[in-house]
Amino acid sequence: MSDRFDIIVVGGGPSGARAALAASAQGLNVALIDEQSAIGGQVWRAKNASILSAPKTHETRAGDALRRDVLASDITHIEGARVWQIETGWTLHVLRKDVSSELTCKSLVLATGAREYVQPVPGWTTSGVLGLAGATALFKQSLTPPGKRTIVSGTGPLVFFVASEIRRLGGEVAAVVTPNSRRDWMRALPSMLGRPALLMRGAIWVADLMLAGVPIYWQRVVTDVSGDDQVRGVSIAKLDQNWARTSEDIMLAADSLCLGNGLIPNIEAAHMLGVPIRHDHALGGWIPETTEDGGTSIDRLYLCGDGTGIRGAEAAAHQGTLTGLCAAADLGHGTVNLQKQAKAKWLKSARFGMTMTALSIPRVGQAQLTTPETIVCRCENVTRATIEAELNAGAQSSNAIKSGSRAGMGPCGGKFCATAIAQLIAQQSGAPVANIPPATPRPPLRPVPLSIAAGSFDYDALPIPKPAPL
Amino acid sequence: MIYDTAIIGGGIMGCGSALRLAQGGQRVIVLDQGDLGQGASGVNAGTLSLQIKRVKLMPYALKGHACWEAMGKAVGFAKTGGYTLAFNAREAALLQERQTLKAQAGAPIEFVSNNQLRNGEPNLTQQVVSASYCAEDGYANASLTGQYYLGKLRDAGIEYRERCEVTAIERDKNFKLTTPQGTINATRILLAAGAWLKPLAALMDVHLPVQARVNTVTVTERMPPLMSTVIGHATGLLTMKQKANGTLLIGGGWQGLGTPQEGRGRVSVDTVRPNLALAQYAVPALGTARILRSWTGFEANVPDFYPLAGVLPGVEGAYVLGCVRGGYTIGPYISQLMGDYILGREPELPLFDPGRDFKEGTI
Amino acid sequence: MIRLVPNHALKIVRSAPVVFTFDGQSVEGHAGENLAxxxxxxxxxxxxxxxxxxxxxxxxxxxxxxxECTVRIDGQVVEACRTEVTQGLAVERAG
Structure with missing residues (x-):
């Protein structure tokens, strides 16, 4: 493969797929690259091939519609493909079926979506603890509940969706634990009234849990997970308005736990390419600088979807359409009218999405849940105490913490510890987290086996420059 | 407040000089545009190999090795010995010629038999034609440089400022350095800013013919033991070692993209791939190791590839230290020499006049 | 008991079982699903x-x-959540 496309879109979620569809509809030669075997992203992730039949849900219907649209288009869908390196200009190095190949294009759209933030608490590394969003990925593709009796803990609407899905898939929910208060939800209500269908779904999730006698612990948080290679139970505690612990722990028994604290944008690819980043709590943390139509400071590089800020699936889809249209227009295809429509829809749905994001914005007390013995960097097994020792020795940046303690040096590339590390630096230095950027991201975008990165080669053809001066 | 010496650049060169000057009774301050030890000092591959040092710099490299050994565990020092490999007759001839001269210059380098090599590194390819060995070779953990020197500066009570870029230098009676954290006044200044020496000297209208190489390093995930020494290649285009934690560090001076002026280098797949291919050629079992990160660091040099260490031409009270080929190895030592020189003492080994005529290969 | 969210567990039809090993012990999965x-x-x-x-x-x-779900297959570390189950696959615990 070394096809040259007009536009390559990376990421097959609602935003990337809509961007690809919009650009393709303008007559451009578009490729859509995605890690999964089917279009849908995390939110509309498709069932895997082991599921021969299953009842439809809201998510499967939305995903199926998107998949049908892509199938009916002229888009080249490159599935099960991992982009591991991007070179300006644009050349993408793509790992697929144990082979790396290069794809080139005139314009590049990154729709890299979001990942989950989980505030580290003692025992959160226990096997059997799943991320809240991770659990949804498991449900959607494998239709498997996380255990027999699960505690579901987290912020925003996701915690209720996960609890509901566990019940739908035949599992038992031991309890729902959420840092949000009923008052937080009352504040979100006015903007939810404009979305009656979603409001109704949420009401059904909560009512079903209540009918089933599942306790819902409002304004509470998981403070400790007990177990070793399997979850045995958790401790929970009451929180104040700032999410600082106010009460003694109580214990709840369960064999599994889903834990999450909201979503954060996947910015690494854009950041590596040199797009400036800024911090915005309301959008989930660090985001790349973009114009409203997805343009960046780098020529022919566009960004859309949750990777530019957490606004939810509906907004992401509209933003994808807008960005796809703009990328096409910059290549001389398309009209302004369609862009205006897409922008209006995007801005409207983004307002609602950000109301939901607001329920997960970390509050000052949250960082204290990470005790000195808690592992912060899962990959390298680095505790808060080790990071604080580094801070006390004078380290003042994410890069310095990484160099000195190895926190963030593991296979995940710091994706799951960067936020917690910035909190610790902020706390110690008194600087706001907005002044503490994540460590410099390094390629590859995903781990790649050396033999595949190296490719096939002939020793004698190896380009050997002249040796160093003697 | 007037410092005796303000040092611009908080890598090994700057911090090492600061420590020597403070020992000599000076009040010094170290300024870095980023964090201490996070430039070339912190992102190089950490190889400490006499086999890849220049013949004329060998006395400095031998002293440098002793410095690193003394720093020990705090910098992740490991003396493992190292092999340099040749895979064909041309490389074997190159190896023979170069290592012989380096051995004559004082490096304990010997040629080893195939059996000795196999016993030492059983996972090496069968394709080795010739190999040299140096028991003094090893590595340190470059990512600990910042942490180490930061601690040393603090222990010595030396002031330092991070994220403190010098944007202007004025000279009347003293030097006045403009920074985002205010003006710094000093009697003397030492430029130790590595690849940024050229723009820094230009602030005083001095032209230093400094160029920057953009060296690439790659690290893998943790692997079962595959090698116990530092492995190099006759051309110098491969260095690799496996750390105690199982990760493998692969370098060899393959060039990335970007310039110091742009503020960051970028990895080029075109050069990473042959670097990795060469590594896998040497140790085939590396093929399954997943690559976790590649990055670049700027290595400064001048046309003759010898250090700048001495007075900044034409500016009284200003000094420069940098462009040391093998600077990671030699840095802790040559910075002591620089400190001694500024203190008015005779350095143990000669310095390298930054005002010399830079014809290639001359000094 | 009244359920507002139906139990779909019994309405899910999965593909034929396949057997693979994890650290030498047999584990049953379904063709087309992932190891995780x-x-x-x-x-x-x-x-x-x-x-x-x-x-x-x-x-x-x-x-x-x-x-976090990495396992070793034929000496290669892979993500269990992105690796398909196949009959006879020999999977080992990593790290």
Missing amino acids: GALLRAGRLHLRNAPANGGPRGAFCCMGLCQ
Whole structure:
């Protein structure tokens, strides 16, 4: 493969797929690259091939519609493909079926979506603890509940969706634990009234849990997970308005736990390419600088979807359409009218999405849940105490913490510890987290086996420059 | 407040000089545009190999090795010995010629038999034609440089400022350095800013013919033991070692993209791939190791590839230290020499006049 | 009891079972599903050992990012959440 496309879109979620569809509809030669075997992203992730039949849900219907649209288009869908390196200009190095190949294009759209933030608490590394969003990925593709009796803990609407899905898939929910208060939800209500269908779904999730006698612990948080290679139970505690612990722990028994604290944008690819980043709590943390139509400071590089800020699936889809249209227009295809429509829809749905994001914005007390013995960097097994020792020795940046303690040096590339590390630096230095950027991201975008990165080669053809001066 | 010496650049060169000057009774301050030890000092591959040092710099490299050994565990020092490999007759001839001269210059380098090599590194390819060995070779953990020197500066009570870029230098009676954290006044200044020496000297209208190489390093995930020494290649285009934690560090001076002026280098797949291919050629079992990160660091040099260490031409009270080929190895030592020189003492080994005529290969 | 959210567990039809091994023990999965799902359903949560303290780790993000579900197949470390189950596959705990 070394096809040259007009536009390559990376990421097959609602935003990337809509961007690809919009650009393709303008007559451009578009490729859509995605890690999964089917279009849908995390939110509309498709069932895997082991599921021969299953009842439809809201998510499967939305995903199926998107998949049908892509199938009916002229888009080249490159599935099960991992982009591991991007070179300006644009050349993408793509790992697929144990082979790396290069794809080139005139314009590049990154729709890299979001990942989950989980505030580290003692025992959160226990096997059997799943991320809240991770659990949804498991449900959607494998239709498997996380255990027999699960505690579901987290912020925003996701915690209720996960609890509901566990019940739908035949599992038992031991309890729902959420840092949000009923008052937080009352504040979100006015903007939810404009979305009656979603409001109704949420009401059904909560009512079903209540009918089933599942306790819902409002304004509470998981403070400790007990177990070793399997979850045995958790401790929970009451929180104040700032999410600082106010009460003694109580214990709840369960064999599994889903834990999450909201979503954060996947910015690494854009950041590596040199797009400036800024911090915005309301959008989930660090985001790349973009114009409203997805343009960046780098020529022919566009960004859309949750990777530019957490606004939810509906907004992401509209933003994808807008960005796809703009990328096409910059290549001389398309009209302004369609862009205006897409922008209006995007801005409207983004307002609602950000109301939901607001329920997960970390509050000052949250960082204290990470005790000195808690592992912060899962990959390298680095505790808060080790990071604080580094801070006390004078380290003042994410890069310095990484160099000195190895926190963030593991296979995940710091994706799951960067936020917690910035909190610790902020706390110690008194600087706001907005002044503490994540460590410099390094390629590859995903781990790649050396033999595949190296490719096939002939020793004698190896380009050997002249040796160093003697 | 007037410092005796303000040092611009908080890598090994700057911090090492600061420590020597403070020992000599000076009040010094170290300024870095980023964090201490996070430039070339912190992102190089950490190889400490006499086999890849220049013949004329060998006395400095031998002293440098002793410095690193003394720093020990705090910098992740490991003396493992190292092999340099040749895979064909041309490389074997190159190896023979170069290592012989380096051995004559004082490096304990010997040629080893195939059996000795196999016993030492059983996972090496069968394709080795010739190999040299140096028991003094090893590595340190470059990512600990910042942490180490930061601690040393603090222990010595030396002031330092991070994220403190010098944007202007004025000279009347003293030097006045403009920074985002205010003006710094000093009697003397030492430029130790590595690849940024050229723009820094230009602030005083001095032209230093400094160029920057953009060296690439790659690290893998943790692997079962595959090698116990530092492995190099006759051309110098491969260095690799496996750390105690199982990760493998692969370098060899393959060039990335970007310039110091742009503020960051970028990895080029075109050069990473042959670097990795060469590594896998040497140790085939590396093929399954997943690559976790590649990055670049700027290595400064001048046309003759010898250090700048001495007075900044034409500016009284200003000094420069940098462009040391093998600077990671030699840095802790040559910075002591620089400190001694500024203190008015005779350095143990000669310095390298930054005002010399830079014809290639001359000094 | 009234359920507003129906139980779909019994309406899910899965593909033919396949048998693979995890650290030498037989585990049943379904053709076309990923290892993380199959191992979780079999109660095999501990997929790798963390560095330093060897602590047990398992699937966490389920989307190919966190690297916690890595296992070893033919000497190659792979993400269980992105590796398909096949008959006879020999999977080992990593780390």
